[in-house]
Amino acid sequence: MAWNYARYIGKVTEEGKKEYALPMFVNAQLPSPYERAGEYPSGGPHPYYLEVYRAAAPALDFFSPDIYWPDFEYWCQRYSENGNPLFIPEARIDPSSFNALYVFGEAHAFGFSPFSIDNLPDVNSVAQSYAILSQLRDVLPQAQREGRTRGLLLHVSSPRPTQTVALDGYLFQATLARSWPAKTLLQDDGAMIVLETAPGEFLIGGTALTITVSKDLDSGEGTAGIVSIEEGQRENGIWTTSRRLNGDENNQGRSISLSAHQFKLLRVRLYTIPKP
DSSP states (O other), rough: OOOHHHHHHHHHHHHHHHHOOOOOEEEEEEETTOOOOOOOOOOOOOGHHHHHHHHHHHTTOOEEEESSSSOOHHHHTTTTGGGGEESSEESSSTTHHHHHHHHHTTSSSSSOTTGGGGGOOOOHHHHHHHHHHHHHTHHHHHHHHOOOOEEEEETOSSSSEEEEEEOOOOOOOEEEEEOOOTTOOOOOOEEEEEEEEEETTEEEEEEEEEEEEEEOOOGOOOEEEEEEEEEEEETTTEEEEEOOGGGGGTTTTEEEEEEETSSSSEEEEEEEEOOO
């Protein structure tokens, strides 16, 4: 079925490009867990049939997932293999404010479109998340190409309570934000995007995470720490600091905090003391 769908779509695409050579893609409804072929719209460009589509429809430029099921990161990874550019034309709306930071920071997508975004009863979370991405839009594409962005998602249901990403010789380890001193979770979901702007300098946007920084031993031994944390915004490529975070706001210089129930953009400077 996949072979014949792909041949037909490929032929239509080939003829269409003779008239107007636009980039063309096909998106697929993904199966829910345990669904078998025939129980969902089968024969589309699912991850295990992408090579079939590449062979039968070479006129197509890329393939895209409609992600409504859990394991958002997994499906992004599957559609980023073998040079396929990641574009998500449909996605579940509820977690989109968190997923947006992951998809552009970690999965290096060039487009993300949650379904029915105009029908959200409360658009504040999505608006704040998109505002962060909007402030990064002049530097994000090049940073993606050069491998200077990372991102992560954390949920109360995640199999591990921490996640770590490496960038520019540093490890950023994140946990969901908790209150002090009760240590109760402040939010069930957290996310961040990290973008390196210069050696040892980063823009970090997100919500509901506590982040510690250490030296990435794969880049050499030593000690890493925080020089400064500024909360602010970028406009036309210019950073404006609204406040400097110190004391309890950065755990006396030991961690970076992204507040719960709001999305913030921080400029963070780090240092490294090489091991003698």
